[in-house]
Amino acid sequence: MSHDAISAGAPSGGATQGAATGQVHLPLDVAILVFLRDRGIFVLWALLLVVFSIWNHPYFATINNAMLILSAASLTAIFAAAVAVGLFSGALDLSLPGVAALSTCVVGVLLKQFGVPVPLALLAGLGVGMLCGLVNGYIVLRGLNPLIVTIGTLSVTSGLAALVVGGYAISGLFELEFMGAARYFGIPSHAYIVALVYFALTVFLTRTRHGIRMRAVGGNAEAVRRAGLSDQRYKILGFVISAMLAALGGIMTMALVFEASPSASPSILFTALTAVFLAGVSLAGGRGSLPRVLIGALVLATISDALTIAGVQPYWATVTTGLLMIGALVFDKSMTEAISARLVQVSTLSVHEKGKK
Amino acid sequence: MTQPSNGAALRLSGISKHYGYIKALDAVDFHVHPGEVVALLGDNGAGKSTLLKVMSGAHEASSGEIAVNGKTVHRYDPRIASELGVEMVYQDLALVDTLDISTNLQLGKEPLLPFPLNLLGLVDFRKMHQITETQLERLGVRTAPAERPVEMLSGGQRQVTAISRAAVRLFERGKGTILMDEPTAALGYEQTQMVQGLIRRMAEDGFAIVLVTHNLPLCFAVSDRIVVLNRGRKVADVPRGEADHSRVVAWITGAERAIA
Numbered sequence: 001m002s003h004d005a006i007s008a009g010a011p012s013g014g015a016t017q018g019a020a021t022g023q024v025h026l027p028l029d030v031a032i033l034v035f036l037r038d039r040g041i042f043v044l045w046a047l048l049l050v051v052f053s054i055w056n057h058p059y060f061a062t063i064n065n066a067m068l069i070l071s072a073a074s075l076t077a078i079f080a081a082a083v084a085v086g087l088f089s090g091a092l093d094l095s096l097p098g099v100a101a102l103s104t105c106v107v108g109v110l111l112k113q114f115g116v117p118v119p120l121a122l123l124a125g126l127g128v129g130m131l132c133g134l135v136n137g138y139i140v141l142r143g144l145n146p147l148i149v150t151i152g153t154l155s156v157t158s159g160l161a162a163l164v165v166g167g168y169a170i171s172g173l174f175e176l177e178f179m180g181a182a183r184y185f186g187i188p189s190h191a192y193i194v195a196l197v198y199f200a201l202t203v204f205l206t207r208t209r210h211g212i213r214m215r216a217v218g219g220n221a222e223a224v225r226r227a228g229l230s231d232q233r234y235k236i237l238g239f240v241i242s243a244m245l246a247a248l249g250g251i252m253t254m255a256l257v258f259e260a261s262p263s264a265s266p267s268i269l270f271t272a273l274t275a276v277f278l279a280g281v282s283l284a285g286g287r288g289s290l291p292r293v294l295i296g297a298l299v300l301a302t303i304s305d306a307l308t309i310a311g312v313q314p315y316w317a318t319v320t321t322g323l324l325m326i327g328a329l330v331f332d333k334s335m336t337e338a339i340s341a342r343l344v345q346v347s348t349l350s351v352h353e354k355g356k357k
Numbered sequence: 358m359t360q361p362s363n364g365a366a367l368r369l370s371g372i373s374k375h376y377g378y379i380k381a382l383d384a385v386d387f388h389v390h391p392g393e394v395v396a397l398l399g400d401n402g403a404g405k406s407t408l409l410k411v412m413s414g415a416h417e418a419s420s421g422e423i424a425v426n427g428k429t430v431h432r433y434d435p436r437i438a439s440e441l442g443v444e445m446v447y448q449d450l451a452l453v454d455t456l457d458i459s460t461n462l463q464l465g466k467e468p469l470l471p472f473p474l475n476l477l478g479l480v481d482f483r484k485m486h487q488i489t490e491t492q493l494e495r496l497g498v499r500t501a502p503a504e505r506p507v508e509m510l511s512g513g514q515r516q517v518t519a520i521s522r523a524a525v526r527l528f529e530r531g532k533g534t535i536l537m538d539e540p541t542a543a544l545g546y547e548q549t550q551m552v553q554g555l556i557r558r559m560a561e562d563g564f565a566i567v568l569v570t571h572n573l574p575l576c577f578a579v580s581d582r583i584v585v586l587n588r589g590r591k592v593a594d595v596p597r598g599e600a601d602h603s604r605v606v607a608w609i610t611g612a613e614r615a616i617a
Contacts (some may be wrong), residue, residue: 026509208478209467212456216464219453226451227465228439287455343509 030342037335041279041295041328048299052306059309067188073301074190075253077294079272080279081197082245084293087276088205089238090218090285091146096272097264098157099132099243100250105161107251108170108260118175122251129247130240132157137236158264169261173254180255190252194294197245202290214238219286275300278325280332299324364427366391366565367412367443367534372421374407374589381407382418383589389565391532394556396580396597397569400609403586405569406538412567413445413536414438425534442533444523446540450515452507452522459489459503462522492525497558500551513548516540517555524559534565541575553579573602587611 026034036043053061079096086093107125110116116124136153140146182189205211217224217234224231249268254260275296281288303324304317368388374381382404389395399405410416411423414435423430425441435445452461459482460467468484469475489503498521500514507515520540527533540556541549549572556579560566570576576583583600585593585608593600593608593615607613 203479207480209469209480210478212460212467212480213464216453216456216460219455220451222449223451223453223461224464226435226447228436229465286453339509343511 027342030339033335033339033342037280037332037339038289038292040331040335041292041299045295045299045302048302048306052302052309056306056309060306063186065305065309067183067186067191069298069301069305070191071188072305073297074188074194075249075256075268076271076275076300077194077297078197078245078249078252079268080275080293080297081201081290082242082249083269083272083276084279084281084288084290085201085205085245086238086242087281087283087285088218088288089214089235089242090221091140091150091235091238092283093136093150093239093242093246094147094269095132095136095150095153095157096242096246096249097266097269098154098161099129099246100253100268101161101262101264102132102157102164102250103128103247104250104254104260105164105170105262108173108254109164111173111175112170125251126244126247129244132247133240133243134236136243137239140239141232141235154264158262161262161264165260165262167262169259169263171259173258173260176251176255177258178255179252180258190256193248193252197248198290198294201241205290210234210237215286217286271300272297274321274325278321278328280328364391365389365424366426366532367567368424368427369408369412369418370422370424372408372411372418372423374404374411374416375419381589382411382586384421385586385589385591387412387584387591389534389567391563391565392560393582394560394566394568394580395582395584396576397567397584397586398571398573398576398605398609399586400611402588403609404589405586408586409445409536409538409567409569412438412534413443415445426532439526442527442530443536444526444533445536445538446520446523447538450519452515452519454508455506457504457506458501458510458518459486461507461518462489462492462503462525489525492528493521495528495562496521496524496555498555511548513544513551516544516548516552520552520555520559524564527564532563532565534567535559536567536569538569539571540568541570541572549575573605576605577602585609585615587614592616 082096103125106128107121110121110124136150139149179189205215213224213229214234214237217231221231276293279292279296300321303320307317365388370386372382372385385408397405411418414433423433463485468481470479470481486503498517500517501510523535541552556566580597582596595615
């Protein structure tokens with residue numbers, strides 16, 4: 001059999017690459033665009049730090065102020081991680097503040113009214129979060145829209161939270177100070193928790209089989225199904241991790257203010273969302289990186305801290321972060337378009353295959 | 358020549374498929390041998406996609422028999438088909454854009470790092486890339502580094518990646534059937550050439566390939582045998598050498614038929 005197509009099937013792209021290795025490297029300009037898109041937020045944060053250090057000299061660039069920023073960024077960072085993990089697996093979970101309130105109230109009641117030891121109470125709080133995630137996940141898997149379902153469970157969980165504590169906040173919870181305002185070696189306890197959570201989650205999402213599959217589900221659930229895997233398991237896992245992080249965030253808030261409050265605060269969710277979108281996480285799912293989300297939370301805290309030091313009205317911080325987020329979206333989109341435009345130009349060069357064996 | 362001989366990788370006998378009162382397939386016989394590329398042609402609504410879906414297990418035939426590697430199967434769905442070595446390359450490709458080629462290809466059987474790190478489920482990326490490179494090497498595919506995210510690939514490279522994924526899933530058993538639905542739709546000339554080359558190499562490697570297409574040049578370039586459906590019936594099943602462009606068009610439009 002002669003197949004004329006095959007000889008024609010080896011285009012003359014071989015000259016553009018090392019024939020020995022067969023590696024095709026990205027052109028430099030594409031590499032730079034990719035760097036800007038993926039690492040732009042690190043550059044932005046570095047720029048902000050430099051500008052604020054000069055503007056607010058000598059009050060901004062101090063260890064003490066750095067600790068304040070860390071402290072302020074920590075709660076946002078935890079909730080942002082919760083939102084981001086949900087988005088990675090393909091769902092935006094709006095019930096997170098409710099889950100946080102419910103877990104907080106359960107821990108508060110266990111500590112104050114039942115005298116349960118602290119570690120057990122904390123485990124129970126995280127368990128409540130896990131349960132909420134499972135319920136969210138199973139309901140959404142019945143083919144319902146996650147946004148609407150989680151608006152419903154937001155209402156349910158915050159109502160339950162009020163029922164658990166009888167409508168009133170439980171105050172005087174000093175048992176949890178070790179994970180609240182306490183500092184170790186001069187660094188706020190929250191910062192340790194955030195570091196641990198982000199390290200563990202980043203390793204999970206980028207280095208382990210289940211984490212990679214979970215992100216794959218967010219990117220293209222069909223691809224995972226066709227690989228013979230259950231996409232549903234990973235969707236539920238996304239909801240569970242997300243809700244447990246929200247529970248942790250709620251408990252950390254409680255430890256800071258010594259009070260278990262049944263009122264779910266949507267504002268923490270929106271701050272978290274701002275950090276997440278500032279970091280370029282896609283609402284469509286599967287796209288984004290956790291370290292960038294952490295920087296996103298730090299950027300928000302840095303801006304509000306610096307503007308406060310500068311004596312600017314605090315409203316400007318809100319205005320600035322909103323504009324920054326929209327700017328980040330525009331930047332991300334234009335970078336992505338520039339990259340694909342460049343890739344189309346060079347794709348005919350990189351399309352290459354070896355000749356016949 | 359239409360008499361099915363032994364050793365077919367996939368054989369369908371007397372397949373009919375009804376949708377309500379509509380008869381999409383009427384007692385169609387079809388087979389493909391290892392190392393053979395069969396082009397399945399037909400006008401829109403002729404039943405070629407339905408037949409392909411019956412082969413992949415996505416649709417259940419109303420009547421008829423399916424045999425994989427000579428063994429008749431009684432229960433058949435995409436999962437069972439995949440286990441038996443019948444892989445479908447879908448038109449929508451179903452790749453995860455944000456992950457690299459290697460991860461896309463090895464999804465579901467990622468190699469883990471040695472003990473004790475495997476207990477944490479940590480993936481051995483180096484090994485995974487090596488496996489991918491070896492597999493792509495065997496297919497003769499050199500489109501882009503295995504670490505390149507799929508979103509950075511051109512349309513042709515994605516298509517090649519999707520076809521390679523179907524092929525590498527069959528590597529472990531060393532043989533199998535690959536079903537393709539319009540693999541060159543939306544591809545440019547050079548990319549089509551690339552996909553053609555890949556199809557031929559896989560056939561030479563012993564895979565059985567079924568190709569549904571509207572693209573007659575592609576069909577003549579890669580197929581060994583041409584099967585034409587018209588209104589749910591098989592109207593032609595001839596070696597490529599016995600077909601030419603005008604006869605194939607006549608079969609497709611129903612002006613002629615090669616089988617009584």
